[in-house]
Amino acid sequence: MPKVFKYCPICGNKLQKKDLGVLQCVSCSFRLYPNPKPTTAIMIRNEKGEILLVERAVEPKKGLLDLLGGFIEYDETAEESACREISE
Numbered sequence: 001m002p003k004v005f006k007y008c009p010i011c012g013n014k015l016q017k018k019d020l021g022v023l024q025c026v027s028c029s030f031r032l033y034p035n036p037k038p039t040t041a042i043m044i045r046n047e048k049g050e051i052l053l054v055e056r057a058v059e060p061k062k063g064l065l066d067l068l069g070g071f072i073e074y075d076e077t078a079e080e081s082a083c084r085e086i087s088e
């Protein structure tokens with residue numbers, strides 16, 4: 001990872017290097033992961049126009065509402081990943 005990230009983009013405090021190269025803000029909960037991965041975000045709307053949201057089970061943002069979705073596995077297409085995430 002290039003050493004261009006020294007400060008938190010959220011609060012401006014220093015970023016500290018953690019395990020696996022993760023950079024974590026010394027002040028807030030912001031974490032910068034050195035290995036961004038492709039993901040899916042799925043929006044399901046019923047006939048009433050209601051949108052399905054899920055409660056995040058893990059950090060970051062555990063307990064907050066989110067769209068269905070997750071990381072695309074190595075051998076999946078985005079569509080296959082979306083179907084797997086919905087079934088999970």
Ligand SMILES: [Zn+2]
Pocket residue numbers: 008009010011012013025026027028029030
């Ligand atoms: Zn911060």
